[in-house]
């Protein structure tokens with residue numbers, strides 16, 4: 001028997017970052033949104049742990065570890081440890097989420113594996129326990145379970161749903177190489193030069209824009225505190241922001257720690273226009289996706 005679970009990419013509509021804490025993490029006030037780019041994870045009972053990674057053309061699958069370092073395997077082991085069990089699984093990952101793009105593809109695989117193994121082995125793990133195991137695997141993993149649009153607090157692992165009336169369309173401009181999340185946070189610290197920041201907050205105007213489902217308003221409130229440090233590390237990305245403005249995107253924003261650049265559009269036809277405009281300017285990997293979409297969910301039992 002096998003179980004296949006689909007999990008979405010995430011973006012951060014607001015990424016407010018505070019000063020580095022004693023735990024080695026930065027306090028966050030973020031609003032996540034799950035968008036329609038997905039990884040599918042299929043699990044089978046097996047005598048020992050194994051993982052295979054495949055993916056769509058725009059995904060650099062060779063950058064994904066195919067051993068015990070893979071977040072999906074770490075998730076499987078963590079779930080078993082939580083239940084005090086000893087078993088193993090073969091995990092097949094089909095990636096549609098860009099690797100090291102600031103869209104939490106590894107976290108999506110971890111979340112999908114938690115749900116898939118829970119079903120395969122009928123573990124009946126309570127939701128709160130799954131969220132807790134997820135939060136220890138990575139700050140973004142609980143959101144990949146929840147999906148939709150959600151507030152992220154703590155270091156991003158404490159998630160709660162947010163009212164969102166929108167049917168948003170995003171265009172993602174991928175990069176030909178990834179950016180390391182810890183390096184971007186380190187650069188964020190360097191820029192502060194010892195200054196202590198107040199606790200980060202999500203602006204009320206963002207919640208209003210989401211509640212009204214108004215793309216023009218949302219465009220005014222998108223913000224990411226990691227954008228400037230990421231641009232320090234990748235100054236070439238400035239050209240992508242300029243391209244977004246020149247093809248009429250409502251706003252451009254770095255996705256998480258980057259290097260993917262997101263462009264907010266006014267509906268699907270506009271997203272298609274923006275995609276065509278960027279392609280005509282020579283940007284090769286450009287994907288349009290709707291949001292919000294569901295978190296990790298079963299798509300097949302076989």
Ligand SMILES: C[C@@](CO)(OP(=O)(O)O)[C@H](O)COP(=O)(O)OP(=O)(O)OC[C@H]1O[C@@H](n2ccc(N)nc2=O)[C@H](O)[C@@H]1O
Nearest residue numbers: 024025026102103104138139140155181182185256257258
């Ligand atoms: C920046 C964000 C925004 O959603 O996502 P990505 O853009 O990477 O997808 C997240 O904060 C990334 O979360 P995730 O990739 O799960 O990070 P983790 O595995 O928990 O942590 C990796 C490392 O990033 C740094 N880190 C992470 C989260 C946080 N709030 N503060 C940090 O300083 C720490 O150095 C940590 O050791």
Ligand SMILES: Nc1ncnc2c1ncn2[C@@H]1O[C@H](COP(=O)(O)OP(=O)(O)O)[C@@H](O)[C@H]1O
Nearest residue numbers: 064070071099100101102103104105106107109
């Ligand atoms: N299942 C996985 N999918 C993607 N990356 C993984 C996975 N497991 C481990 N990794 C490692 O995590 C790093 C960051 O992964 P990813 O989640 O794609 O990006 P980001 O943190 O930018 O959102 C990759 O460079 C890769 O080495």
